[in-house]
Amino acid sequence: MARPAPAAAKALKIIDLLVSHRGEQFTISDIARRTGSSLGSAHAVLAVLEESGYLTRHPARRTYGLGPALVSAGTAALEQHPAIRAATESIGPLAAELEADVVVSAGTPTEIVSVAVGGTGSRYGPGFREGERVPLVPPLGLVFMAWAPSPEVESWLERAPEAVDRDRVELALSAVRGRGYALGLAPSVAGASVPGVGQADRGRQRDRDRDTWTWTASFDNDYDLPVVDPEREYDLGMASAPVFDADGRVTVAITASGFSPGLGGTEVVRVAETVKACATVVTKQTRGWFPA
Numbered sequence: 558m559a560r561p562a563p564a565a566a567k568a569l570k571i572i573d574l575l576v577s578h579r580g581e582q583f584t585i586s587d588i589a590r591r592t593g594s595s596l597g598s599a600h601a602v603l604a605v606l607e608e609s610g611y612l613t614r615h616p617a618r619r620t621y622g623l624g625p626a627l628v629s630a631g632t633a634a635l636e637q638h639p640a641i642r643a644a645t646e647s648i649g650p651l652a653a654e655l656e657a658d659v660v661v662s663a664g665t666p667t668e669i670v671s672v673a674v675g676g677t678g679s680r681y682g683p684g685f686r687e688g689e690r691v692p693l694v695p696p697l698g699l700v701f702m703a704w705a706p707s708p709e710v711e712s713w714l715e716r717a718p719e720a721v722d723r724d725r726v727e728l729a730l731s732a733v734r735g736r737g738y739a740l741g742l743a744p745s746v747a748g749a750s751v752p753g754v755g756q757a758d759r760g761r762q763r764d765r766d767r768d769t770w771t772w773t774a775s776f777d778n779d780y781d782l783p784v785v786d787p788e789r790e791y792d793l794g795m796a797s798a799p800v801f802d803a804d805g806r807v808t809v810a811i812t813a814s815g816f817s818p819g820l821g822g823t824e825v826v827r828v829a830e831t832v833k834a835c836a837t838v839v840t841k842q843t844r845g846w847f848p849a
Contacts, residue, residue, distance in 0.1 A: 564601075571588055572612075577688035577690075611623075631644075640802065640808045643839045647839055648674075652675040652676035653831070658685070660674050660811075661675075662812060667716070670689075671685045672809070695716075699730065699797075700733060714726065722776065728783050736829070738799075741796075742794050743816075750780060753820045785825050787823045790822075792819065796828050798833040798835070799836060800843070801846055811830070
């Protein structure tokens with residue numbers, strides 16, 4: 558394992574902060590607090606990022622924002638990830654059809670990153686922002702893990718905050734592979750409710766100083782809905798489908814959320830199949846390959 562580079566990690570945290578707060582700028586004190594850095598180390602990293610053009614500093618307000626160098630970086634990244642561009646173009650109509658929030662997300666070795674958001678914002682939705690990250694830990698990330706190699710799945714399981722039933726996990730992954738999408742109950746049902754917050758925030762709690770989330774959902778309460786009973790009602794939290802690349806790997810996921818409580822089982826399946834159809838179109842548009 559490569560040795561960590563603290564300065565590089567701090568620089569990435571700063572860029573992530575500004576990416577996930579589009580149109581906003583922050584003072585050095587705000588940045589230090591939200592990234593968990595000292596003022597001295599934040600100042601040193603900000604100076605390098607400003608000099609390289611990755612950040613700009615307002616001369617009067619002394620606030621920092623994203624710089625022009627990131628524009629070319631983003632354009633180059635999109636050229637290498639055509640599925641992200643195609644998925645981003647498709648989520649607006651999908652959000653309108655489902656009357657839900659829709660997000661395009663990509664997986665890193667340890668996190669899930671929201672790269673594009675569609676929809677007007679449901680009062681039942683989690684309210685993700687572009688650039689926001691959540692930990693890739695069980696049961697989150699089923700749609701990324703269902704077709705992943707065994708070593709990646711094992712690393713995912715090892716990051717679980719508590720021991721998980723391996724048979725239960727395999728049931729969940731098999732269900733995702735079999736139907737081509739993942740389902741999740743609303744956190745207010747699947748996880749422990751957090752006092753003083755609405756349904757959209759239950760099951761995850763924000764550290765408002767550092768702007769990060771902690772999740773509480775688990776396999777133990779059927780968060781992932783391995784079986785949908787058409788006669789039951791569900792508080793559906795999300796329906797997520799994979800977009801595959803030319804090697805049959807999950808490159809991004811399209812996820813719909815923010816549904817009103819009490820959806821019938823038949824409606825849950827309809828929503829999930831609609832999301833899956835959108836992801837299938839994006840896979841074909843970008844010449845992806847569907848694994849057997």
